[in-house]
Amino acid sequence: MFCRSAFKQNYPPDGFMELASEVASLAGNLPLGLNVLSSYLRGREEEDWMDMMPRLRKSLDGKIEKTLRVSYDGLNNKKDKAIFRHIACLFSGEEVNDIKLLLADSELDVNIGLKNLVDKSLVKVSDGTVDVHGLLQKMCKEIVCTQSSEPGEREFLVDSKDVCNVLENNTGTKNVLGISLNMDETDELHIRGDAFKGMSNLLFLNFFSSREKEVPLHLSEGFGQFSPKLRLLYWDEYPLKFMPSKFQPQNLVKLQMWKSKLEKLWDGVHPLIGLKEMDMYASHNLKEIPDLSMAINLEKLDLSHCSSLVELPCSIQYLQRLRDLQLAYCKNLETLPTGVNLESLYKLNLKGCTLLRKFPDISTNMSKLYIDKTGIEEIPCNVHLENLYDLKMRGMSDKLWDKVQPLTQLMTMLSPFLERLVLSDIPSLVELPSSFKNLNQLEDLRITDCKNLEIIPMELKLECLTSLDFKGCSKLKTFPDISTNISWLDLSRTAIHEVPWWIEKYSSLEHLLLNGCNNLQSVSIELSKLEHIKEVEFSDCWALTEATLNDIPNALPLAMRKASFKFNNCFNLDQEALLQQESVFYKSIQLPGEEVPSYFTHCCTTGTSLTNIPLLERAPSQQVFIFRVCAVVSNSAPRFGSNGVDIQVNCRFKGRFENSFDSVGEPQRFWVPMKDSHLLIFGCCIPLNKDTSAPLAQLNYEHVDIQIHLGNTRIYLEGPKAPISNFMLKGWGIRLLEDCSSPENPNNLPQYVCEAEEHNMGYETERSEESVDSNVETERSKKRMRIV
Structure with a gap:
């Protein structure tokens, strides 16, 4: 548009x-x-x-701002306007309940106000989250700017330059209620020691950053007189070892200090009655948590990646409303206090606590327990997990599984209502116990990298199961027809030598992954029965020589065109045989290769343009121009694993009177291996837009120029930000597809997916450096396409 x-x-x-x-x-x-x-x-x-x-x-264009202000000015209640300014400037993207808590003592009627804002289309509430459109946010910030020519006199400071000036020059006043600073927008930040002193009514302070690089922060001596009214404090990468000595946290509702340099928060006991959430994620220097005995309403405590933390305070036993305790990767944490068995505790994450040897004393009310990669050596016999529905135990100590039947005891403790079970690296596991059949509510089962697992009971039926993962179980040769409701099946790096026939009964299957299965020599699947299939992967199956993926009797559901296939590093696969099948339904195929296969009839070795390709006759109602593209891509500067490349294809339709019409396809994204060249093959549907002006819509077109563009998907490693890959186009080609929407379609195949065989066979184009000029005229090429 x-x-x-x-x-x-x-x-x-x-x-x-x-x-x-x-x-x-x-x-x-x-x-x-x-x-x-x-x-x-x-x-x-x-x-x-x-x-x-x-x-x-x-800033906004004046015409846009004037139009958008109609809804805002139409709010009859000043409180509703104030709520909108709070949300647009500070809280867009926050949860409804959090906004209500943060504004609870503000004399603003948030419940009614939010409904009014939704009615006026000023905010959108979806899945419990409040969002404000970017243009409305910008409009609201400009409304706030009209409150005073001096930023320190306004209720909210959200412009990075204004925030930096106010903090450096100490010009903030009691009018300021909230500050939100995106530190990515500033190269360095200077804060006067008494910068917050004048902002006696400051309620909300948010310094956030998404960059890996730290922003230099200069604090003057004596820094630290925050308003005692402060309700929200977010400060990424807080630079000091301690909070200011005069810090008064008694009104805090949310405290979030990600990646801070803090070693300690504060001394003594504070009446933290309103505190609901405390998040110190990745504060690697944090050694001590304050006494939280009076934080009786605390619901979430996140200390993940606080690698210097050795213990938790005993005061945690008083947190009778604590539901979520995150201690993942607290690598020096050795024990948990006895009071951690809180009845309110719903979720406990101890992943990566490698020094933790003893199974935690937890309440039977626990619903989610993650103890992956801990040093736990034994599960006590008196543990009961009857309300647990999510358990993760990957990478546990070998000593825990040092039994002939390593899962027998665990199975007696698990609830029959368990919905997800994740296990891995159990060297003594040879056979799954038959008691697995009792987990009849299980939806997600992952048993991975169990190198000696050979037997899964053939009678095992888990009808609720939707996700099954046995990857890395390298001795597993077969698996049972366990559930017809599976949508995700991963058998990568197993010893499986054929794809079981009953896979075709899995009508809900979306993802079929068999990467690195080196016993697979050929695969044959009637994918037309898998109506919802999206992804099929056979990458790194080095022995694979043949793949038959299409056995279509008459017709194929249109949804099949969404399927993507990966055969990365399958160097022995007969590619021409695969491409010549009538597998017209795929979204994309990835194959190793150095040259465009002969299947593609219009090709180019070095340029990015194919020109003057004769168009086929098109139905008057047709809205898309359809063809297949093959790009030969190599990565000249790989850094690791798989890297992302985006491919964009554009078309210019040309008529005999020098008239033309430009149209563009949807970008395609691929993840390709870091070594060797690969063929990226995909279907392309270029819109023939009806929204063009009437005269243009009546013009006839005879030829099309097609251009291809490559771009890196930007992924970054730790450290300086720089693209990790640089893809090169070594050649590319296309194959036209004919409109099959007409009654004359002899094979009754789906709309827009027929092979244009006669045309493709008759017009193989020459490979040139810059473009391909195909001017051979036949009766077909003289026929024109009308854009309607």
Whole structure:
């Protein structure tokens, strides 16, 4: 929509792609915003766009703001307006209940106010979360700016420059209720020692960052007089070892100090009656937790990755409303206090606590228990887990499983209502006990990397099971027809030598993974019966030579076109035989290879354009131009494992009178191995838009130019941010598909997925450096396509 208005075509011209994407993002894809901004920028040069971008990033276009303010000004209640300003400036993306708690003592009627805001379409509530559109947030911030020319006199500080100036110059006043600073937008931050002293009514303070790189923070001597009214304190990478000596946390509702340098929070006991959540994630220097005996309403305590923490305070026994206790990767934690068996505790995560030797004393009310990678050596006989429905025990101590039948005792403790069980690395496990049949509510079963597991009882039936994972059980040759409701099946790195025939009964199956199964030499699956299949993987199956994936009697459900197939590193596979099958339903296929297969009839070895391809005759009602693409891609600078590449295909339809029409397909994303070249094959549906102007819609087109673009999917490692890969296009080609929506379709195949055999056989194009010029005319190529 934006491109058609700004450029009068369906995709940006060269040099405008990134600019156009950013403008569309600034508009939040809101039709009003797209319309106004496209009119504002139409006809301007690239340099003009670049000059205008800073202003667009910072403020709204006047026409947009005037239109958006209608709903805000239509709010009759001042309290509703205040609630909206709070949410738009500080709380967009927060949960409804958290917003109600944070505004509980503000004299704002949040329950009724939220309903009014939803009615006015100023906020959206979905899955318990409140969201404000980006344009509305920007409008609200500009409303706040009108409160005073001095930032320190406004109720909210959200602009990074304003926040930095106020904190550096100590110009904040009692009018300031909330500060939200995105530290990614500043190179360094200076805070005066008494910067918060004047902000006596400050309720909400949020310093956040998503970058790995720390922002240099300069604190003047004597820093630290926060308002005692503070209800929310978020401060990523807090730089001091201790909280200020005069810090008064008694009104806190949420305390979140991710990746802080804190060693200790505060001394003594504080009346933390309102505190609901305390999150010290990855505060690696934290050695001590304060006395929390008066935090009687605390519901969540997250100390994950606090690697210097040795023990928890005994005061934890007084937290009678604590539901969620996160202690993952507290690597120096050796014991838990006896009072941790709180009846209220719903979830306990001890993953990675390698020095923890003793099974925790937990309440029978526990629902989720994660003890992966702990040093626990024994499970006491008196443990009862009758209410547990989620248990994870991956990578446990070998001593725990040092028995002939390692799972027998565990099975007697588990609830028949267990829904998820995750186990791994049990060297003594040879056969699953028959008592597994008692877990008849199990939905997710993962037993992975058990190198000696050979036998799964053939009579085992778990009809509720939807996800089954036996990957890495390298001696497992067969598995039973365990459930017809499975949607996820992973048998990677097993000794399986054939795909069981009953897989075809799994009508709900979406993901079938058999990577690294080196006993597989051939596979044959009637995938037409798997109506919901999305992903099939046989990568690293080195012995695989043949894959028959299509046995279609007459017709195939349209949903089948969503399936993706991966054969990465299957170097012995007969690729031509695979491609020549009538597997017209796939979304994509990945194969190893250095050249475009002969199946693709219009090819290019070095350029990114194929030009003057004759068009087939199209049905008047057809809305898409369909073909298959094969790109030969190599990664010239791989860093690890699999890397991401995005592929974009654009088309220009051309008529005999030099008229043309541009259209663009959906970007395709692939994850490919770091070594060797691979073929990335996918179906492409280019829209023939009906939204073009009437004169253009009546023009006839005879040829099409097709362009391909590669881009890296940006993934980063720890340290300086830089793309980890650099993909190169070594060649590419296409194969046209014919419209099969007409009654004359002889095979009655699904709409838009027939092979255009006659055309493809007659027009193999020459490979050239820059483009392919296919000007051979036949009766077919003279026929035109009408865009309607």
